[in-house]
Amino acid sequence: MISHLPADWRDGLWLGRVLLAAGPTPILVEDGQAFDMSRIAPTVSELIEGGLLSGQLGEQLGPLEQLLQGESGFAGAIRLLAPIDLQVIKACGVTFAISAFERVVEEAARGNAADAVAIRERLAEKVGAEIGSVKPGSAAADKLKQALIAEGLWSQYLEVAIGPDAEVFTKAPVLSAVGDGDHIGLRADSSWNNPEPEVVLVVDSRGQVKGATLGNDVNLRDIEGRSALLLGKAKDNNASCAIGPLIRLFDDGFTIDDLRAADIKLDLVGLDGFTMSGSSSMRLISRDPLELVQQVIGPEHQYPDGFALFVGTMFAPVKDRNIPGAGFTHAEGDVVRISSERLGTLENSVTSCAMAAPWTFGISALMKNLASRGLLNGK
DSSP: OGGGSOTTGGGSEEEEEEEETTEEEEEEEETTEEEEOTTTOSSHHHHHHTGGGGOOOOEEEEEHHHHHHTOSSSSSOOEEEOSOSSSEEEEEEOOSHHHHHHHHHHHHHTTOGGGHHHHHHHHHHHHTTTTTTSOTTSHHHHHHHHHHHHHTOOOHHHHHHHSSSOEEEEEEOTTOOBOTTSEEEEOTTOSSEEOOEEEEEEEOTTSOEEEEEEEEEOEEHHHHHHOGGGHHHHHOOTTOEEEEEEEEEOBTTBOHHHHHTOEEEEEEEOTTSOEEEEEEEGGGOSSOHHHHHHHHSBTTBOOTTOEEEEOOOSOOOOOOSSSTTSOOOOOTTOEEEEEETTTEEEEEEEEETTTSOOOOOOHHHHHHHHHHTTOOSOO
């Protein structure tokens, strides 16, 4: 919806996807007007890769505001989809000190929320101040590592938090992300979980960051806490990756430096009346966003269709919801709003993976759809 775009959205250049009667369609939004770019390039990936360089605008659909409010010539309001398509969805974890701290707590608690309080207090006493002050991979970081090993407090999460190599994983399959307004899904066997509000960088096949959007890297703390080898099961589930509302492309008015200074906010309202707010400041990230991109792509790994990169969060909720000392976990119907002044708002409601809409439109379906529309003829 239009209210989910930032106050200056008409001044920005935006890229996204909408669901038209013909199928998923990439759009460019400039000066408040939406253009169907499918005849320029049939996918967002191809537009990012070079289709936008042609300077051509596609068919004008009308003011974006009218499209999203159902005031255009289309039947009803146009639905926004996740604004990426063929890009691989990658993520970096443990890129903020508080995130590293809480991952160590999860690991030490073996995924049991009831044990987290005592572990959190002990860890804070030993490393609370130092963990956020060292540069990853530095001599000071190695010195802290040796001290923590001697204390019996070293963790695989601390290795990626302050060691030379960032944690990089594949968050979700191509085309599986849900968009603004969709449900997000939790595994039914998870009893300790939370949202993760993050900046998502949109990167081309050459490793150039072209823009950014917002994401929810839904986190199952109990499953991953039992073993880091369960990361795939904890992170990659039906509707567990939300991205949107649109990609804000870099231009003179919005640059990587704006992202470096961004604050990402989270507001949650439950059907039970529970509320929670928090924020994540990109100023406090331990590795520069461009360094994270360099750790994802290079001679060792290529992404011919580009990739979207979740850069991590400092938000790790500990506010008790039901049982004192048990911390926070989601409930059915929670409404999660992730927002940033220059990127807008991504809003989703919580359900189970089984109850969320099943993912059925994959790469084969997209290719068949584009072929049927005559969009794969290379013209």
